[in-house]
Amino acid sequence: MLSITVSSVGNENTxxxxxxRHLGTKFEVVTELTIYCPHTGRYEVEETGREIADDEDEAIEAATDLEWAAKSKLKVLDVTDSWKEPGGFPETLERVFQISTSHAIAAE
Known part of the structure; x- marks a missing residue:
């Protein structure tokens, strides 16, 4: 199953x-929380959200909801000074879909 890391929000440690992920004609969008512990050099990773979308528009809507949930989770973890790389979840996902569409058209 092909998966693409789309975007991240947080700081350098959290x-x-x-x-x-493409599931045939559907899309799966998943969020994962990563916490890096500098003293041990270990990463703790846990899934924080998962949505299945029938099309690109639904996937972008799900990404919007997942970004709001991610910001709330980070706030609970006292991560208030954060960044978005390369951008917000829905905006970056929309760019991914635009790039994949232009590649498909170019291949024809």
């Missing part, structure tokens, strides 16, 4: 990543 962040939530949006991952896109």
């Amino acid at each position: 962040y939530i990543t949006l991952i896109l």
